[in-house]
Amino acid sequence: MxxxxxxxxxxxxxxxxxxxxxxxxxxxxxxxxxxxxxxxxxxxxxxxxxxxxxxxxxxxxxxxxxxxxxxxxxxxxxxxxxxxxxxxxxxxxxxxxxxxxxxxxxxxxxxxxxxxxxxxxxxxxxxxxxxxxxxxxxxxxxxxxxxxxxxxxxxxxxxxxxxxxxxxxxxxxxxxxxxxxxxxxxxxxxxxxxxxxxxxxxxxxxxxxxxxxxxxxxxxxxxxxxxxxxxxxxxxxxxxxxxxxxxxxxxxxxxxFSDDRYRIRTREPEHPGWRALESSGRIERRTVGEVEGDGWTPVECQVSGGRDAAAQVLGTLVASGVAVADFERVELSLADLIERIVASRALATAHA
Amino acid sequence: MRSALALIRVSFLTAASYRFAMFVSVASLALQIVPTYFIGRTLDPFMAPAIKGQGSDYFGFLVVGTIAYLLLAASVDALPRALERGISTGTLELIFSTPSSTGSLLVGLTGYELLWTTTRCLVVLGAAAAFGFHAHWSRLPEAAAIFALIVATYFGVGMIAGAMIIAFRRTAALQTVVIVGSAMFGGVTYPPSLVTTAVSRYSNAPDWIGRLVEIVPLTYGLRAVRRITIDDAPLRAVLGDVGTLGVFCLVLLSAGSLAMAHALRRARAEGTLSQY
The missing domain is CATH 3.40.50.300 (P-loop containing nucleotide triphosphate hydrolases)
Structure with missing residues (x-):
């Protein structure tokens, strides 16, 4: 970065x-x-x-x-x-x-x-x-x-x-x-x-x-x-x-500075389809949230490769039978942005 | 000039939106003449020797004093009040971000208050005339010019107070000291000579207190106006007083302008133009 x-x-x-x-x-x-x-x-x-x-x-x-x-x-x-x-x-x-x-x-x-x-x-x-x-x-x-x-x-x-x-x-x-x-x-x-x-x-x-x-x-x-x-x-x-x-x-x-993080609501957070995506490297850093009142569970993960890659991930999940209710990009917060810029500058200075 | 007129218009529209307050402001002044008339008539025999040379009529003396007091209070207070209001409402910063000159903005911020006070003075004059106030009406233009000089002189004090508002947000009671001090020593309700005499004859107060009347600009302005309007004195008879008032005017306006320029520079440096 x-x-x-x-x-x-x-x-x-x-x-x-x-x-x-x-x-x-x-x-x-x-x-x-x-x-x-x-x-x-x-x-x-x-x-x-x-x-x-x-x-x-x-x-x-x-x-x-x-x-x-x-x-x-x-x-x-x-x-x-x-x-x-x-x-x-x-x-x-x-x-x-x-x-x-x-x-x-x-x-x-x-x-x-x-x-x-x-x-x-x-x-x-x-x-x-x-x-x-x-x-x-x-x-x-x-x-x-x-x-x-x-x-x-x-x-x-x-x-x-x-x-x-x-x-x-x-x-x-x-x-x-x-x-x-x-x-x-x-x-x-x-x-x-x-x-x-x-x-x-x-x-x-x-x-x-x-x-x-x-x-x-x-x-x-x-x-x-x-x-x-x-x-x-x-x-x-x-x-x-x-x-x-x-x-x-x-x-x-x-x-x-954004890490292309997506939030997906699903009924099957432990479906083998997730692991397949992880092992192929198409999603990273997957975190599973608490089950919500309506039975859906939020899952957050990083999808590299922009919107095209995100569309492919969604398609793969649906094709493998994972029920998906929402698939949305997590907005980059100001705090995250600043933190990443500061870290990146520190890194650049260290390299210099 | 157009900027000043636009600000005056806005102040008028704002004041006119408080119709009841506007009505009370005029009515109370007109009614104030009633007690002034009776007090004037009652004290006339006692005051006549003291006010000799400034009109032989104590009621007339009080009417002119009241008008001068209204004008001086507005001149001193209008600018700091307008600036205080502008700071708290945020309008001051916005008008200072326009290309209009600082001078025209300051005149515009205070113009309505001064015009409104002039109107109220005319109401007082009209009510006093109805109660038998005798003046040499043909001398009114000269009197108006001297009143204008009084206003300009005290506007200098108002600018200093305004500068204090911009710099410190407080004026440390400057206006009160000047208004009350000028009323007490400047001859609003009794001639300044009475103060000097009273201090020297009837009290143990130091003499310099009696001499305070000499450093009050109103003393000279009021004496000149009364001599012209009530005694019909020729203009040359009051030139000394008018000249002294002019010097005060020059000094105070210069001091006020310097103070205001410095305060604005400081507010811009400290970024406090709109902080309240």
Whole structure:
């Protein structure tokens, strides 16, 4: 297993985002007693450490990492809301520190929560306010507001007070607000965090079909769901404790670090067909779970060789008379992914 | 400018959604004139010698003082309150992520409060007129200009308080000290000379307490407004007071701008623009 290379090299003509050795640390606030005991002592938390990568125009880029990985800090630096300590970040060539107003004209951040909206006003009033702050005027503003309401599916509900909206509607309104300026870079910080599974799925479809594609907008989405990142994004960067562990094509990352583990529900977990598959090497690391209430038993095993191999395993099992109710791939969890990347990097370092 | 107007409009729409509070705010001010009128008339004989040179009518003295107090309180308090609200609702971070200039955003955040206070001042003036407040109405534009200078001066304090909100999330009662201090020493309900006299004649307090009136910008602004509107004094007679107020305005606005710029830089460095 090799780590997907960090793309520090091969800079394109004008990447949407160019991060070079970007670092940010925050001073840890201490309690009164600790401050009195050691007035001069200071400890720091490194939110982002030496992050370098490029994001290309029109790319759907995922920032994957657990809580505290530095995703939000990175977003805030790109949105000019937090200043970097070291390194540089540019948006289509505009430096976040030297030309913050130029950057703000191109970047639209969408926060993780629903704060930031005026809850006692209608969606229309909220959008009009931000349209004006982004210097849209007159007929152009009216047309743009109407257009984004249509894009996010809120047309018809625009006169309702935002306080009466559901979480999903508010999330859509936040996206609409961000789309007002036709952003060249859209920063989405955990956009599905407060959504139920159905709304989250709809929202992901909406992002893929309405935001990233037709508008040719570069989307950078922070998430701690490996499933979401790998499903939606062209490329994914994995952040852990402020450091960029890996960056690469989502599918390549998945192939690299997922172990093609499948979960099968069967009534015959000890059928000779299983042993035949094991002895031929088509399945490995088989584990048998507890029998469930309905008499079916979950069996997990690794099937190397992708979906074709999985289909063959399923066919063999059925042909040999094993009753199979479910045959599903076990999703790669973020914890597993990070653990494997860290292990792989350690191995690579040892080899070097 | 458009950004400021858009923020003012949003503040108005938000305030208008609390209709009852809006009604009470105006009605209570109009009704406040009733006790002010009777107290003014009752104390008029006693106060007349003390307020000589700032209008001979104590009721009028109180009306002008009340208007100045409303304006100064709004100027000092509007910005820190708006910033505090913006931080807790998350709107502040979002508006600071737009390309609008910081100056227009700050004006927009406070503009509604100042305009609303001006409206309330007009209500007070109208109610006072109904109770027989006599002013030289033709001098109102000059008085309005001096009131505007008072607002600008105290807005500088508001910017310092706003900077403290951004940097520390607390203002350490700065607004209270300034508002109450200015009301006590600046001549809202009694002339500042009364403070100086009282300190020197009737108490063992050190003299510097009496001299506090001289470092309160409101002292100069109010004296000028009263002389113009009640005594019909010529503009040149109040130029000294207006000039002093102008110096205060320059100093406090500069200090406020510096403090705000520093606080925003610090908040961006520490990533605390939206933490509450």
């Amino acid at each position: 090799t780590v997907v290379s960090r793309d520090l090299t091969e800079p394109s003509a004008e990447p949407a985002l160019r991060l070079r050795h970007l670092s940010k640390r925050f001073r840890v606030r201490r309690g009164l007693i600790a401050s009195l005991r050691q007035p001069k002592a200071a400890s720091w938390v490194h939110a982002v450490q030496d992050v370098s990568c490029d994001v290309q125009p029109g790319e759907f880029f995922g920032l994957l990492g657990p809580n505290g990985a530095g995703k939000t800090t990175l977003f805030k630096m790109l949105a000019t809301l937090t200043s970097p300590d070291e390194g540089s970040a540019t948006v289509y060539g505009a430096d976040v520190m030297r030309a913050p107003r130029d950057v703000r004209r191109m970047v639209a951040p969408v926060a993780a929560d629903e704060r930031g909206l005026h809850w006692r006003l209608s969606a229309l009033e909220n959008l009009r306010l931000f349209a004006t702050l982004y210097d849209l005027r007159g007929a152009e503003m009216a047309a743009r507001v109407d257009e984004v309401l249509g894009v996010v599916g809120l047309r018809g509900a625009e006169h309702r007070v935002v306080g009466t909206y559901s979480s999903g509607m508010r999330q859509r309104l936040l996206i609409a607000r961000a789309l007002l300026i036709r952003p060249r870079v859209l920063l989405l910080d955990e956009p599905t965090r407060s959504l139920d599974p159905v709304s989250a799925r709809d929202f992901r479809n909406f992002l893929r079909e309405q935001v990233a594609g037709p508008n040719k907008c570069t989307v950078v989405m922070a998430t701690h769901s490996a499933e979401e990142a790998l499903e939606l994004c062209d490329r994914v960067a994995v952040l852990h404790r402020g450091r960029l562990l890996a960056v690469g094509a989502a599918r390549a990352l998945e192939r690299e």
